[in-house]
Amino acid sequence: MAERPESRIIYMKVWQAPVRIAHWLMFASVVTLGITGYLIGNPPFSAPVEASRIYTFGTIRFLHFLAGYALLASFLLRLYWGFVGNRFSRWVTMLPVRKWQWRWMGGEISSLLWPRIRYRVYTGHSPLGNVSYLLVYLGVLFSIVTGFTLYAHQKYTPFWRTLGAWGLTLFGHNLNFVHLLHHLMLWFFAIFLVVHLYLVVYTMVVTRTTEIDTMISGKKFVFEEELASEAEKP
Numbered sequence: 001m002a003e004r005p006e007s008r009i010i011y012m013k014v015w016q017a018p019v020r021i022a023h024w025l026m027f028a029s030v031v032t033l034g035i036t037g038y039l040i041g042n043p044p045f046s047a048p049v050e051a052s053r054i055y056t057f058g059t060i061r062f063l064h065f066l067a068g069y070a071l072l073a074s075f076l077l078r079l080y081w082g083f084v085g086n087r088f089s090r091w092v093t094m095l096p097v098r099k100w101q102w103r104w105m106g107g108e109i110s111s112l113l114w115p116r117i118r119y120r121v122y123t124g125h126s127p128l129g130n131v132s133y134l135l136v137y138l139g140v141l142f143s144i145v146t147g148f149t150l151y152a153h154q155k156y157t158p159f160w161r162t163l164g165a166w167g168l169t170l171f172g173h174n175l176n177f178v179h180l181l182h183h184l185m186l187w188f189f190a191i192f193l194v195v196h197l198y199l200v201v202y203t204m205v206v207t208r209t210t211e212i213d214t215m216i217s218g219k220k221f222v223f224e225e226e227l228a229s230e231a232e233k234p
Contacts, residue, residue: 009221009222010221010222011219011220011221012123012219012220012222013218013219014088014123014124014214014218014219014220014222015088015089015124015214015215015218015220016081016085016086016089016218017218018077018078018080018081018085019078019081019085019089019218020215020216020218021074021077022074022075022077022078022081023074023078023215024215025070025071025073025074025077026071026074026075026078026140028067028070029067029068029070029071029074030071030140030189030193031193032063032064032066032067032070033064033067033068033071033143033186034186034189034190036060036061036063036064036067037064037183037186038186039057039060040057040060040061040064041183041186043057065151068144068147068148068151071140071143071144072144072148075137075140075141075144078137079137082094087124088123088124088125089124093124093130094125094130094131094133094134095130095134096127096130096131101127101130102127104126104127105126105127105128105131108126108127108128109128111206112199112202123220123222132192132196136189136192139185139188139189139192142181142185143182143185143189145167145170146167146171146178146181146182146185147182148163148167149163149164149167149168149170149171149178150175150178150179150182152164152167153175200212
């Protein structure tokens with residue numbers, strides 16, 4: 001990253017606690033759901049003794065359901081904080097509805113494809129990062145809807161029966177189709193995690209910033225001039 005003697009570096013708070021909590025809870029939930037979901041769909045072993053004497057897959061299913069509730073909680077927390085949080089967390093700043101956001105997004109893609117082009121350091125998420133996170137949040141919502149639709153059909157209380165019927169209506173009353181869509185989300189998140197981790201490491205190397213530490217402490221080193229240029233945008 002080129003040096004800028006004329007630009008002062010500021011160590012400032014960017015990500016508030018609810019955003020960081022939602023981020024790591026969502027990460028842990030998705031990883032747990034992915035592992036347990038894969039084992040549920042592709043059992044690697046059969047019971048060595050009478051099935052009633054062990055509870056291996058019962059435990060796996062319990063962890064899957066528990067992680068599903070945790071994912072729902074993290075999604076609701078992030079959804080709420082997108083309306084009341086600081087400007088780096090708000091949904092209105094994440095939606096790519098302005099020309100400058102698309103222009104900056106094009107510059108970011110160029111920097112990723114041609115490393116010799118200077119990579120801009122953003123205070124919050126980059127425009128491309130905002131779009132990718134919006135897609136992930138939609139994926140989380142889709143996983144929650146399909147997952148709880150499947151879960152509801154194992155319950156017999158009026159609440160779950162109503163929820164299950166509503167969920168099936170969305171997918172043409174085809175439970176197998178819901179199961180397929182829910183399973184495909186496993187691979188969606190698997191691909192996203194690989195790309196996300198690569199881009200985090202890439203950004204840390206190119207910009208010499210501490211992206212992981214930022215999502216733990218909430219604070220980040222930013223250039224004063226770039227903070228000012230972002231603040232000027234509507």
